[in-house]
Amino acid sequence: MAENIEQKRGHAIALFSGGLDSALAILLILKQNIEVTALTFMTHFGCDIGDRSSCGSNPYPTAEKFGFNVKLMHLGQKFIDIVENPKFGRGSNMNVCIDCRILMLNEAKNLMDMIGADFLITGEVVGQRPFSQQKDKMNLVMRETGLKNKLVRPLSARILPPTEPELTGLIDREQLEGISGRSRKRQIELAAEFGLDDYPSPAGGCLLTDEGYSNRLRDLLANTGYLSFDDLNLLRVGRHFRLDRATKVVVGRNETENNQIEGLKRDGHCLLEAPDVGSPLTLLIGDATEENIRKAAMITARYTSARNETSVRVVSRQVSDGTETEVSVEPARDQDLEPIAIR
Numbered sequence: 459m460a461e462n463i464e465q466k467r468g469h470a471i472a473l474f475s476g477g478l479d480s481a482l483a484i485l486l487i488l489k490q491n492i493e494v495t496a497l498t499f500m501t502h503f504g505c506d507i508g509d510r511s512s513c514g515s516n517p518y519p520t521a522e523k524f525g526f527n528v529k530l531m532h533l534g535q536k537f538i539d540i541v542e543n544p545k546f547g548r549g550s551n552m553n554v555c556i557d558c559r560i561l562m563l564n565e566a567k568n569l570m571d572m573i574g575a576d577f578l579i580t581g582e583v584v585g586q587r588p589f590s591q592q593k594d595k596m597n598l599v600m601r602e603t604g605l606k607n608k609l610v611r612p613l614s615a616r617i618l619p620p621t622e623p624e625l626t627g628l629i630d631r632e633q634l635e636g637i638s639g640r641s642r643k644r645q646i647e648l649a650a651e652f653g654l655d656d657y658p659s660p661a662g663g664c665l666l667t668d669e670g671y672s673n674r675l676r677d678l679l680a681n682t683g684y685l686s687f688d689d690l691n692l693l694r695v696g697r698h699f700r701l702d703r704a705t706k707v708v709v710g711r712n713e714t715e716n717n718q719i720e721g722l723k724r725d726g727h728c729l730l731e732a733p734d735v736g737s738p739l740t741l742l743i744g745d746a747t748e749e750n751i752r753k754a755a756m757i758t759a760r761y762t763s764a765r766n767e768t769s770v771r772v773v774s775r776q777v778s779d780g781t782e783t784e785v786s787v788e789p790a791r792d793q794d795l796e797p798i799a800i801r
């Protein structure tokens with residue numbers, strides 16, 4: 459193994475989502491006898507190997523098959539900071555793709571400097587994505603990261619200015635690709651050439667590209683101004699209703715979500731449930747005034763099996779001390795929920 463590494467002509471750090479493009483970028487560089495260390499990032503917004511609904515996928519099978527290392531890195535609070543205050547704006551939803559790319563490349567650059575690697579690679583393709591991968595956006599990212607010409611995009615390299623490792627002859631530009639646009643034809647050909655047969659179909663992006671999630675996140679930021687881990691976890695669960703600036707109601711949609719809500723309750727919250735009927739578990743977050751408890755009970759009653767009754771008994775429990783109060787309410791009507799639902 460050590461002997462193998464000694465024979466390598468250089469060392470690249472790759473941004474690796476586990477998807478086809480980033481895998482091909484790595485394979486094009488490995489083919490030139492360059493060692494590759496791949497970085498797979500995780501965030502609180504689902505773009506990680508633990509969440510198959512996101513833009514991430516498991517990087518290990520490809521790494522094992524083709525012989526490169528993978529390092530997992532959680533971006534934690536650094537990513538939350540850019541979601542709260544993106545320097546370069548948002549995409550069509552709450553996605554902060556430019557700031558995200560800059561953050562990921564800066565982290566990769568730090569690793570490159572730390573271990574003395576020669577250059578960075580990404581699977582970006584010119585003109586493939588509407589926002590983050592346009593040529594001018596690529597230039598902006600380059601300027602902001604100070605990477606200058608140490609960033610190689612092997613899939614589009616031949617239609618981009620030569621980079622340092624190409625100019626010094628560390629890698630052969632002619633063996634890289636000149637792909638642009640949204641067609642995946644060339645990538646699929648390349649995958650077949652490399653024997654890369656197990657790759658995920660392109661995904662839409664992280665949770666920040668999801669409209670419903672983005673609406674809940676926008677509401678949270680507008681009302682609190684910051685994002686706590688607990689709040690972020692709750693954004694993934696249930697139906698959300700805004701009662702006032704300080705107060706929200708989250709209603710479980712099924713048993714799994716009811717269990718998640720149970721796990722996310724904190725001191726200061728109230729849990730509501732209608733006994734004796736099929737009932738969701740509801741979390742009241744914020745001001746547990748008599749009026750808000752009543753509203754939360756009406757919302758809860760709307761999603762019980764007794765939603766067509768004129769009166770439903772709902773029990774509210776303070777999480778901090780277990781104090782229970784009981785109210786009988788008429789289930790909320792859909793037209794009453796419309797203005798307060800966050801969808």
Ligand code: SF4
Pocket residue numbers: 505513553554555556558559590662663664665666667
């Ligand atoms: S969709 Fe945009 S913000 Fe989300 S992980 Fe991908 S590049 Fe980053």
